[in-house]
Amino acid sequence: xxxxxxxxxxxxxxxxxxxxxxxxxxxxxxxxxxxxxxxxxxxxxxxxxxxxxxxxxxxxxxxxxxxxxxxxxxxxxxxxxxxxxxxxxxxxxxxxxxxxxxxxxxxxxxxxxxxxxxxxxxxxxxxxxxxxxxxxxxxxxxxxxxxxxxxxxxxxxxxxxxxxxxxxxxxxxxxxxxxxxxxxxxxxxxxxxxxxxxxxxxxxxxxxxxxxxxxxxxxxxxxxxxxxxxxxxxxxxxxxxxxxxxxxxxxxxxxxxxxxxxxxxxxxxxxxxxxxxxxxxxxxxxxxxxxxxxxxxxxxxxxxxxxxxxxxxxxxxxxxxxxxxxxxxxxxxxxxxxxxxxxxxxxxxxxxxxxxxxxxxxxxxxxxxxxxxxxxxxxxxxxxxxxxxxxxxxxxxxxxxxxxxxxxxxxxxxxxxxxxxxxxxxxxxxxxxxxxxxxxxxxxxxxxxxxxxxxxxxxxxxxxxxxxxxxxxxxxxxx
Amino acid sequence: xxxxxxxxxxxxxxxxxxxxxxxxxxxxxxxxxxxxxxxxxxxxxxxxxxxxxxxxxxxxxxxxxxxxxxxxxxxxxxxxxxxxxxxxxxxxxxxxxxxxxxxxxxxxxxxxxxxxxxxxxxxxxxxxxxxxxxxxxxxxxxxxxxxxxxxxxxxxxxxxxxxxxxxxxxxxxxxxxxxxxxxxxxxxxxxxxxxxxxxxxxxxxxxxxxxxxxxxxxxxxxxxxxxxxxxx
Numbered sequence: 001x002x003x004x005x006x007x008x009x010x011x012x013x014x015x016x017x018x019x020x021x022x023x024x025x026x027x028x029x030x031x032x033x034x035x036x037x038x039x040x041x042x043x044x045x046x047x048x049x050x051x052x053x054x055x056x057x058x059x060x061x062x063x064x065x066x067x068x069x070x071x072x073x074x075x076x077x078x079x080x081x082x083x084x085x086x087x088x089x090x091x092x093x094x095x096x097x098x099x100x101x102x103x104x105x106x107x108x109x110x111x112x113x114x115x116x117x118x119x120x121x122x123x124x125x126x127x128x129x130x131x132x133x134x135x136x137x138x139x140x141x142x143x144x145x146x147x148x149x150x151x152x153x154x155x156x157x158x159x160x161x162x163x164x165x166x167x168x169x170x171x172x173x174x175x176x177x178x179x180x181x182x183x184x185x186x187x188x189x190x191x192x193x194x195x196x197x198x199x200x201x202x203x204x205x206x207x208x209x210x211x212x213x214x215x216x217x218x219x220x221x222x223x224x225x226x227x228x229x230x231x232x233x234x235x236x237x238x239x240x241x242x243x244x245x246x247x248x249x250x251x252x253x254x255x256x257x258x259x260x261x262x263x264x265x266x267x268x269x270x271x272x273x274x275x276x277x278x279x280x281x282x283x284x285x286x287x288x289x290x291x292x293x294x295x296x297x298x299x300x301x302x303x304x305x306x307x308x309x310x311x312x313x314x315x316x317x318x319x320x321x322x323x324x325x326x327x328x329x330x331x332x333x334x335x336x337x338x339x340x341x342x343x344x345x346x347x348x349x350x351x352x353x354x355x356x357x358x359x360x361x362x363x364x365x366x367x368x369x370x371x372x373x374x375x376x377x378x379x380x381x382x383x384x385x386x387x388x389x390x391x392x393x394x395x396x397x398x399x400x401x402x403x404x405x406x407x408x409x410x411x412x413x414x415x416x417x418x419x420x421x422x423x424x425x426x427x428x429x430x431x432x433x434x435x436x437x438x439x440x441x442x443x444x445x446x447x448x449x450x451x452x453x454x455x456x457x458x459x460x461x462x463x464x465x466x467x468x469x470x471x472x473x474x475x476x477x478x479x
Numbered sequence: 480x481x482x483x484x485x486x487x488x489x490x491x492x493x494x495x496x497x498x499x500x501x502x503x504x505x506x507x508x509x510x511x512x513x514x515x516x517x518x519x520x521x522x523x524x525x526x527x528x529x530x531x532x533x534x535x536x537x538x539x540x541x542x543x544x545x546x547x548x549x550x551x552x553x554x555x556x557x558x559x560x561x562x563x564x565x566x567x568x569x570x571x572x573x574x575x576x577x578x579x580x581x582x583x584x585x586x587x588x589x590x591x592x593x594x595x596x597x598x599x600x601x602x603x604x605x606x607x608x609x610x611x612x613x614x615x616x617x618x619x620x621x622x623x624x625x626x627x628x629x630x631x632x633x634x635x636x637x638x639x640x641x642x643x644x645x646x647x648x649x650x651x652x653x654x655x656x657x658x659x660x661x662x663x664x665x666x667x668x669x670x671x672x673x674x675x676x677x678x679x680x681x682x683x684x685x686x687x688x689x690x691x692x693x694x695x696x697x698x699x700x701x702x703x704x705x706x707x708x709x710x711x
Contacts, residue, residue, distance in 0.1 A: 351605040352603070354605070355557075355599065355606070359585060363592060367585060368585050369583070370584075371573035371574045371582050372570055372574060373571055373574045373575075374570065374571055379569070382570055416537070416566050416567065418565070418567070419564065419565065419567060432687040432688045433689070453688070455685070458535055458658055459657075460537035460538055461685065477566075478537055
């Protein structure tokens with residue numbers, strides 16, 4: 001068996017540079033617990049900043065250095081996304097948290113008719129992801145991992161004559177041995193993998209744990225420890241740590257666009273579509289703002305989704321700065337585009353649903369509805385009992401509505417209503433009425449009214465009523 | 480570059496698919512159903528574009544434009560009713576109309592929202608008619624709506640109060656519904672394809688009246704012996 005190990009030494013920094021679209025900045029990623037440098041940009045390296053340096057030392061070397069706190073969650077999410085991307089070209093993938101991916105090459109050699117073909121494809125895929133990586137190959141994941149850590153960056157046949165000397169020259173710091181064990185080996189003069197592998201196992205087992213022995217066996221290529229292969233989740237979930245806290249919600253769009261692009265690619269590759277995206281804005285003090293964005297129809301178009309998110313963010317105000325965002329999507333349908341003729345003028349349900357999505361996003365989920373007959377004589381209820389259209393496909397509602405009876409009210413229906421009845425103050429003449437309405441005794445809105453049609457000197461036709469206290473009100477217009 | 484493109488796009492043998500529906504409807508007119516008014520409008524209102532009706536709420540202004548909406552609704556696209564918080568369209572009434580099945584009611588909180596909805600709806604090509612109460616439509620907004628409505632074959636009907644509508648707008652039809660001297664009249668201030676005309680008398684009956692009862696009382700008031708109902 002042969003394994004390819006891909007090591008990503010600066011995942012968070014790569015993502016930062018993609019977001020900022022600037023790789024010339026002096027940026028370092030700092031471990032929040034030890035205050036030491038974990039990742040540094042090319043500009044930082046040129047200034048003399050190295051991994052493991054303290055924060056004070058970094059500031060002394062270059063006080064303009066931009067500092068980002070290390071975010072394991074962001075790197076984990078990014079690594080998983082890389083694995084999902086590679087899953088389209090390779091089957092047996094092992095996720096090696098926090099910064100590596102192993103790929104079993106044995107079945108791929110025949111499939112791609114050669115190792116070099118696959119490696120070239122893999123490199124091309126990683127280039128499109130714009131990540132920095134090192135790689136190595138070996139008979140076990142552990143051997144490939146050590147060779148990737150020392151940036152061998154070449155593919156060698158397992159157990160080949162050239163691979164063994166290179167592995168043997170690797171320092172113990174490139175292995176996954178515990179620091180305590182490495183120190184112990186250093187004390188007895190063992191500094192390279194080759195020296196370690198020459199020690200008899202019996203001797204090692206007297207001084208080291210079973211875990212170390214298992215690791216050494218894997219390094220020698222004798223036995224591959226068990227591993228769990230990666231299977232992509234049936235949902236899209238991506239977490240992104242922002243380079244700095246953002247207070248204005250509309251400014252988040254730039255970062256959400258990055259996640260959205262990944263989500264749309266995910267849907268596109270699987271021929272899926274969605275009509276609902278969930279967004280979590282993680283704020284300082286660990287507060288969260290959860291949002292759901294609904295489209296009128298299930299689709300996978302980046303531009304359409306981006307405009308819906310923009311509309312949502314335009315109206316959103318966050319109470320504390322946002323430090324990270326998460327995009328989640330688990331409601332999928334198979335993407336089935338309408339096959340419309342270019343010159344056809346037929347009614348497009350898709351266009352209608354896209355419009356509905358925009359209206360709901362900008363004006364709110366209760367903003368758009370189909371006029372439905374309300375089974376109640378009271379005109380107030382015609383206004384207040386508007387149907388719930390919360391992202392429900394409009395055409396389904398239409399078919400359901402047709403099953404409803406038409407208005408049962410015997411009162412002449414005015415076409416325009418006032419939000420609430422206002423006292424009748426103007427001069428009017430009654431031209432029709434009364435229509436007696438005595439209803440609602442079963443609920444709190446008991447109504448006992450005489451309805452009339454009244455005309456003003458300007459010709460306006462008012463829907464007026466007189467209540468049981470002989471007070472007159474205007475409730476609508478016959479427009 | 481733009482000159483060469485213009486030469487290309489104006490070539491009579493080059494067919495632009497996107498503009499096809501609008502081009503067909505450029506000259507189509509929809510009648511109001513009032514003979515004198517239709518004559519004054521050269522046969523009716525153009526099927527695509529912006530029209531403005533100046534009327535007070537409750538002057539049967541929607542009844543006047545209902546034939547236009549019914550005609551447009553036959554395309555099976557949506558008819559959008561943009562309502563303001565102070566004037567709400569009655570869903571019960573709308574549901575009883577022939578275009579009720581194709582209608583959407585949209586709540587707009589302010590004028591900006593209304594204009595945004597108009598633009599988005601027109602561009603979506605999902606709607607065929609838009610009706611909104613809008614008092615102070617600026618020339619710029621009217622021009623935008625007019626161009627979009629023509630391009631996407633949609634009829635936009637703006638209803639404004641007469642007192643707020645002194646400015647001339649680039650619209651297909653600008654007319655006023657007025658009640659004076661116990662009669663309904665229409666004044667046309669601007670119309671495509673014809674000259675403005677005033678005092679066009681139209682029939683505008685009430686939705687219901689007690690006239691039958693009043694007539695009966697008037698008829699039998701002077702004949703006490705011939706009562707309508709014999710009791711006992």
